[in-house]
Amino acid sequence: MLEELNKDNIVQEDKKFKRKELTDRIVKLIFLFIAIICASFVIFIVIFILEKGIEPFVKNYSLVEGEVVQQNIGLFFTNTRWLYDGNGGMGFLLLTTLYTTLLSLIISIPVSIFTALFIVRMAPKRAKPVIKTCVELLSSIPSVIYGIFGMGVICPIIQMAPVQTFAGNSILSASLVLALMSIPTITMVSINAIEAVDKSMINASIALGASNAQTNLKIVLFSAKSGIFAGIILGVGRALGEATAVQMVIGNNANGLGFYNPLNPGMTLTSAMLSGIGEASGIGYDVRFSLGIVLILVILMITSILNVVKNKMDVIKTKNSTSVIKKIGKFFSSDIAFIRTYFNDKFKKDSK
Amino acid sequence: MKKILLLCSLALTGIIGATVVSCGGDTPNPTPDNPGGNNGGNNNNNNNDDTFDTSKNISLYSRESGSGTRECFFEGIGYGDVKKDDKWNKGVTVSAQSSNGAIMSAVGSDQYALGYCSLDSLDTVSTIKGLKFNGVEASNETVVDGTYGLQRNFNYVVRDSALYTDAKKAKAKEAFEVFMTESSEGLQAIAAQGGILTKNVITAKKWSEIAAEKFPGLDIDGVELRACGSTSVEKVLGGLAASFEELTGCKVSPNQSGSGDAVKGVTASGEGAEIYGDIGFLSREINAEEKASLNTNNTNGAICKDAVVPIVNVKNTAVENVTADILAKAYKGEVKTWSAFIEAIK
Structure with a gap:
C-alpha cells in the first residue's frame, strides 16, 4: 500500500517536473521567435533600401516633357556635383563623409579615453558618479539639440577664424559636433573596459616601482584596449550615420572637392539625403535611397574592418566556436524534439 | 592604444598647424578703400569686423x-x-x-x-x-x-470629388476652395499672414452670402480636411484654416512637407496613403509631369503671390x-x- 502511494507520488512529481520543463522550453522558443523578428528588421530595411535604391539606375524618369532620364552608374561614382538629373555623383560626398568622421575621431578619441581614465582611476570618490552621470546625460541629448548648439555656439566660434568662412558653416564645425556626439559613447564603453582591468595587474605594476601615470598609460590602457576599441567602433558608427546635426552646421556645398580645407562648407552622404528631401520628387527622391545603400555598405565595411582589427587585439581568443546559424539550429532541434516527445507521450497515455 | 593616441595628437597638431599657416597666408589685396591690405592694423580680419572690406x-x-x-x-x-x-x-x-x-x-x-x-x-x-x-x-x-x-504664385490643387465616398467631406473640400479664393474672410486671412493678394478684398463677397448662394444648407461641422504640399504656404494656410473653422466648424489640418507632395497627396488613392491631402499647395507652378497625373476635376489655381x-x-x-x-x-x-x-x- 505504502509502496503504491510512493510510486504515485513519484509519478506525479515527475509529471510536474516535465510540465515545468515544457513551459520553460516553450517560453524560450517564444522569446527566440521575438528576437528573430527583431533581428530580421535589419534584413527588411536593407531589402527595402536596396529595392528603392536600385530604381534610379533602371527606371525611366521624365524630367522635362518628352525627355527621359536614368541615373548614370559611372557618373554616380565619379561626378563631383550632386545632381538630380541622372548625372549626379556621390564619390565626393563619400570622401567628405569619411574625412569629417576622421576629423571628429581625432578629437573624440583622446578626449574620451582620458575622460574614462580619469573617471575610473583618478577622480575623487564623490566626483566620480557626478562626472559619470554628466557623460551619460550627454549621450541622451537628441541630435537636433546638438545641431542647434552647433549653429548657435560652434559656428560663431569657427567664424572667428582669421580667414573668411561661410558664417562658420564648415566641415570643421560638423566634425566638432560629431566629436561631441561620439564622446559619450566612446567614454561609457571605455569606462566599462577600464573598470574590468584586473586589480592584481595594477598592484603588480605599482609594486614593481611604476608610477601611477605609468601604470595608467602602460598597464591599464593596454589591458583595456580591446574594450576601448569597441567603444571607438560604436563612436565611428554614430559619426558616420548622423544626419540632422551635420546638415545644420556643415553648409551643404554640393559642388566640388573643396573638403580638403576643413573651413570650407561641405556635404556628407547623410546631409545630402536629408537636405531638401521634403521638396524632392522623381529621381531626386529615389536617388537618396541609392545614397542609403552606399551609406549602409560603407558603415558595414568600416565596422567590420575595425572589428577584425579589434579581434586581432584580443589576447584570449575563443576557439572551437561554432557558427551562429548552427547554434540556432541546435537550439531549435533539441527543444522541438523535447516538445514533440512530450506531447507524443501524453497522447499515447491519453489514448490508452 | 598608445599608437592610436599618438596618431590622434599628431593629427591634431597637424590640423592646428595647417590652419595657422593658411591664416597667415591670407593677406587681402590692397584696395582703394583699404590701402594697407589689412583692416586698420587689426590682424584678425574676421567676419565680425565692423568695416566692410x-x-x-x-x-x-x-x-x-x-x-x-x-x-x-x-x-x-x-x-x-x-x-x-x-x-x-x-x-x-x-x-x-x-x-x-x-x-x-x-x-x-x-x-x-x-x-x-x-x-x-x-x-x-x-x-x-x-x-x-x-x-x-x-x-x-x-x-x-x-x-x-x-x-512667384502660391498655387493650390484639390482632390477629385469623384474619389470621395463621404459626400460631406467632398462638400467641405469644395467649400474650402471657394472660401480661400472668393470670400472676403478668406482673402483677409491670407493678407494677414503676409500673402500678397491679386484680388480686391473690399469688393469680395462675404462668406455668408457665398455659402447661401452656392452651398445652401451647408453642414460640415466636425469634418476634418487634410492639406499637404509646400511648407512656404504653411503660415497662410494656418490663417485660412483658423478662419474657416470659426465660420463652418470644419477643421483643416496642415501636413506640409514640400511642394513635391501637393499633387502626390491629392492624387493618392485613399486616407491610408503615405501622403494624403484634400487640398495640396505649391510654392511654384505645377510642372508638366504633375499636370499629366491630374484630370479636369482637380481644379487648381493661384491663391496669392510671394x-x-x-x-x-x-x-x-x-x-x-x-x-x-x-x-x-x-x-x-x-x-x-x-x-x-x-x-x-x-
Whole structure:
C-alpha cells in the first residue's frame, strides 16, 4: 500500500517536473521567435533600401516633357556635383563623409579615453558618479539639440577664424559636433573596459616601482584596449550615420572637392539625403535611397574592418566556436524534439 | 592604444598647424578703400569686423535644391541651370540652407554674404538687408502691379470629388476652395499672414452670402480636411484654416512637407496613403509631369503671390541695388569679390 502511494507520488512529481520543463522550453522558443523578428528588421530595411535604391539606375524618369532620364552608374561614382538629373555623383560626398568622421575621431578619441581614465582611476570618490552621470546625460541629448548648439555656439566660434568662412558653416564645425556626439559613447564603453582591468595587474605594476601615470598609460590602457576599441567602433558608427546635426552646421556645398580645407562648407552622404528631401520628387527622391545603400555598405565595411582589427587585439581568443546559424539550429532541434516527445507521450497515455 | 593616441595628437597638431599657416597666408589685396591690405592694423580680419572690406570674396548662399524660393529666384535672374539642381560652375562654393530662417540667419551672421529670402519674412530679421532688384524695391504694391520681377504664385490643387465616398467631406473640400479664393474672410486671412493678394478684398463677397448662394444648407461641422504640399504656404494656410473653422466648424489640418507632395497627396488613392491631402499647395507652378497625373476635376489655381528678395548682411553698406545680370554673374562664379561686384553694378 505504502509502496503504491510512493510510486504515485513519484509519478506525479515527475509529471510536474516535465510540465515545468515544457513551459520553460516553450517560453524560450517564444522569446527566440521575438528576437528573430527583431533581428530580421535589419534584413527588411536593407531589402527595402536596396529595392528603392536600385530604381534610379533602371527606371525611366521624365524630367522635362518628352525627355527621359536614368541615373548614370559611372557618373554616380565619379561626378563631383550632386545632381538630380541622372548625372549626379556621390564619390565626393563619400570622401567628405569619411574625412569629417576622421576629423571628429581625432578629437573624440583622446578626449574620451582620458575622460574614462580619469573617471575610473583618478577622480575623487564623490566626483566620480557626478562626472559619470554628466557623460551619460550627454549621450541622451537628441541630435537636433546638438545641431542647434552647433549653429548657435560652434559656428560663431569657427567664424572667428582669421580667414573668411561661410558664417562658420564648415566641415570643421560638423566634425566638432560629431566629436561631441561620439564622446559619450566612446567614454561609457571605455569606462566599462577600464573598470574590468584586473586589480592584481595594477598592484603588480605599482609594486614593481611604476608610477601611477605609468601604470595608467602602460598597464591599464593596454589591458583595456580591446574594450576601448569597441567603444571607438560604436563612436565611428554614430559619426558616420548622423544626419540632422551635420546638415545644420556643415553648409551643404554640393559642388566640388573643396573638403580638403576643413573651413570650407561641405556635404556628407547623410546631409545630402536629408537636405531638401521634403521638396524632392522623381529621381531626386529615389536617388537618396541609392545614397542609403552606399551609406549602409560603407558603415558595414568600416565596422567590420575595425572589428577584425579589434579581434586581432584580443589576447584570449575563443576557439572551437561554432557558427551562429548552427547554434540556432541546435537550439531549435533539441527543444522541438523535447516538445514533440512530450506531447507524443501524453497522447499515447491519453489514448490508452 | 598608445599608437592610436599618438596618431590622434599628431593629427591634431597637424590640423592646428595647417590652419595657422593658411591664416597667415591670407593677406587681402590692397584696395582703394583699404590701402594697407589689412583692416586698420587689426590682424584678425574676421567676419565680425565692423568695416566692410570690399576685397573679400562674396560668400554665396542659396536654398536647397527643390525649394520653390530657389526656383523663383534663379528663374528671375536668368540662371535657370541651378534652379532645381546643384549644377554650379566648377570651383563655385555655395552653401545651401534648408529653410528661409536658416538662410536669413546665415546671411545675418556673415558680413560678406549674398543670398535671398521670401519678401514675407524679410522684416523679421534685423541683421539682413533687402536689395532693390533692377531698381525696384520689393513691396506688396510693386509685386501686384508686376514691376518687381522676382515673384512667384502660391498655387493650390484639390482632390477629385469623384474619389470621395463621404459626400460631406467632398462638400467641405469644395467649400474650402471657394472660401480661400472668393470670400472676403478668406482673402483677409491670407493678407494677414503676409500673402500678397491679386484680388480686391473690399469688393469680395462675404462668406455668408457665398455659402447661401452656392452651398445652401451647408453642414460640415466636425469634418476634418487634410492639406499637404509646400511648407512656404504653411503660415497662410494656418490663417485660412483658423478662419474657416470659426465660420463652418470644419477643421483643416496642415501636413506640409514640400511642394513635391501637393499633387502626390491629392492624387493618392485613399486616407491610408503615405501622403494624403484634400487640398495640396505649391510654392511654384505645377510642372508638366504633375499636370499629366491630374484630370479636369482637380481644379487648381493661384491663391496669392510671394516675392523673393536678394539679401546681404546689414553691415554691407556698399550695395543697395542689384540687377538680374550681376546676380547671375555672382552665382556663376564670374564675379568673385565684392569690389568686382560693385564695379559691375556701376
